[in-house]
Amino acid sequence: MTADEAAASAARGTVVLLPVGAFEQHGPGLPLATDQVRAEAVVERLADALGGAAVIGPGVPVGVSPHHAAFAGTVSLRPALFTAVVREYVESLAAHGWTRFLVVTGHGGNNAALGVLAQDLLRDRPDLEVAWAPVTAVARTAVGELETDEVTGHSGEAETSQMLHVAPHLVRRDRLAPGTTRLDEIEGFPRLGRSVPQPQVASAYDRLSGNGVLGDPRRATPEAGRQIVEEVVERLGSFVKEWLDL
Template identity: 60%
Template sequence: MSAAPGGHRLAEMTTVEAEHAVTASPLVLVPAGAFEQHGPGLPLATDLVRAESVVQRVADRLRGRAVIGPSLPVGVSPHHLAFAGTISLSTTVFRALVREYLDGLYRHGWRKVLVITGHGGNNAALTTIAQDLLADLPDLEFAWTPLTPLAGDIVAGMATSEVHGHSGEAETAQMLHLAPELVRDDRLAPGTTELSELDGLARLARRPGHPVTQVRYDRLSAGGVLGDPCTARPEDGAAIVAAIVDRVTDYAEEWLKV
C-alpha cells in the first residue's frame, strides 16, 4: 500500500489507510493545548502550537510507527479567564472529550495512545483519566506527558527570573524557535519576576515545597506573564524542543517494543 498523502496524520488518511495504520502504526500521538491568554506577545494557541510541533517531530522520528490523532485545542484554563480571549473547558468536559477520543481509537483497534500536552492545566484531568482506564479499559495502554518539564535541565541552564513560567523565558523561547511569525516581539514585556512582587495566597502558591494552591493568573501578574520574555532566545527554544523530542521519542521507541 502506498503511503498516505498526509504522512503520519490520521485526519488526512482515507478510511482504508486508517485501517492499515492500526497495524502498521500502533501508537497514536494526540496533541493537547489550550485556548488562553499568553500575555501581550504570544498567541492564544501557544500551547497547542508547541504540542503539535513536538508531536510532528516525534512522529517523523518514529518513521511510520505512529500516527497523529485529532488535536485537543481547548483545555482546562479557568485560572486565565480574567484575560480576554481565554476559553476554558471544565475538568468534567475535558475528561469526557478525551475519553470519547480514546473510545473511538480503541473501537478501531489502537491500544497505545500518548497525549502530549502543552498546557499544565490539563495535567490533573489526564491523571484521573489514566487511573479510570486501569479499571475501564485495562488493555488500553495510555500515557501522557507535559512539554517544558521534560527539559527541566535545559531550562535550569537558562538565565531566568526568580519567578518564571507562563509566557516567560522558556515558553517564549520555544515559540521564537517554532513559530516566530506568531510572536509579537515589540509587545513582549516583563511580568512578575520576583516573589517579593506577590503577596498573600499568590505568594504561597509560587513557593516550592509547599501544598498546592490554585490561584487565578490575574492575582499572579497584571499582564498574565511570569518571568521576562524579553530575554528569550530562539536558540534556547531549539535546545528545549530538541530535548523534549529526544525524550518522548526514546520513550515511544521502548514502548513500541513492549
C-alpha cells in the first residue's frame, strides 16, 4: 500500500492483522522460520476472506524462544522487548487512525507476552482494541483428529501438515523423524496425569525431546494442513466480522 491508500484504509475502520512468529529450531525436517511462515499464510488467507475489512501490517519474525536455545539457529527476544516491538507497531499505526488490531501468532512461546501486552494496552490505551490468537490452537477440531499420541505439538503432526500445505518446498520430507510421543519418555518431569490440568513449567526443549520434536511428523499430510488452516481462517474470520459488527 502507499501512504494515501493506508490513510484511506484507516478511515474505513479496517482491522490490522499482524503476523508474529519465531526463528527457532523445528526439528530436522522443518525450517527455523516455520512459525512466521504459518502465521503469514494464515493472515494472507484471512485478509482475502475479509476483503476490504482488514489489512496486513508488518510482521515480527523473531519471538520469545529461550526454551529452544540449545538447538542451532535459534534466535530469541526477551519478552519485554518482544512486547515493546509489537506495541510500537500498534501505537504507530494507531496514530494514523487504526483502532482495532488482531495479532496472529504462529509461536506458542509468544502467548504469555501477548497476553501481558493486551492487558497493558487495555490500561494505557482504552481507545484501542487489541486481540490476539495462536494459529494451531484455534483449529481444535482438525488438530484433534490428527494428533493422537500422548505427547504432540512442536514440529509434530499439526505444524508439519500446515507447512506441507502452505510451503511444501521448505519441508525436508526425507528428514522428518518422530520425537517424544509418550509421557514416560520425559525423565524427571513431574505431572499430575493426563486428565488433570497441568501446572505450567518453563522447560528447555532439549529436556523434553532429543531432536526438538514433540509427536511424529511422518504422519503429516498436506490435506490435514489444509483442514487446519481453513478452520483457523474460518474461525478468525467469524471473530473479526462479529467484532466489526459490534
